[in-house]
Amino acid sequence: MKKPLYLVAVDGSQWSLRAIDRAIDLASKTDAKVMLLMVKDWSYLQPVLLEGTSPIIVDQTAEENDTRAKVLVPLVEKYHNVNVEISTDLIWGDPTTVIKEQIKALHVNMLFVGRQGRSQIVDILLGSVANKLAHHVGIPIVLVP
Numbered sequence: 001m002k003k004p005l006y007l008v009a010v011d012g013s014q015w016s017l018r019a020i021d022r023a024i025d026l027a028s029k030t031d032a033k034v035m036l037l038m039v040k041d042w043s044y045l046q047p048v049l050l051e052g053t054s055p056i057i058v059d060q061t062a063e064e065n066d067t068r069a070k071v072l073v074p075l076v077e078k079y080h081n082v083n084v085e086i087s088t089d090l091i092w093g094d095p096t097t098v099i100k101e102q103i104k105a106l107h108v109n110m111l112f113v114g115r116q117g118r119s120q121i122v123d124i125l126l127g128s129v130a131n132k133l134a135h136h137v138g139i140p141i142v143l144v145p
Helices: 014-030 060-078 095-106 120-126 129-136
Strands: 005-010 033-040 086-092 110-114 141-144
Touching (some): 095 129, 129 141
Parallel strands (some): 005 033, 110 141
């Protein structure tokens, strides 16, 4: 029988770190695998351009290497003594879209997402990745405060 797969949306925030803790804890009790997925949203790296200015050029490979070294590798090292198979991935795109695509492609059993505490008004007006996923993924989701 294939091991269940838990996907954790990682952004380096304290909320996503708590989501990883929850996923690892449950995976150790249920013999599941954990994938840490970081989605780099290109639009956040591109500044608003003013007339007469040139765009900032972002080296995608350097950005990926930096993110892996500062976020993903330390997380895997943190849990090296835990008896859970942990993998990582970094994908560029819209976080909600990429996470939904990965859930389907990898046949994920459960999603863990840190939910940053914001006001209800901001969530209503702007939404959040966690709220969008909670309404559209079609699998159990754990929103970690």
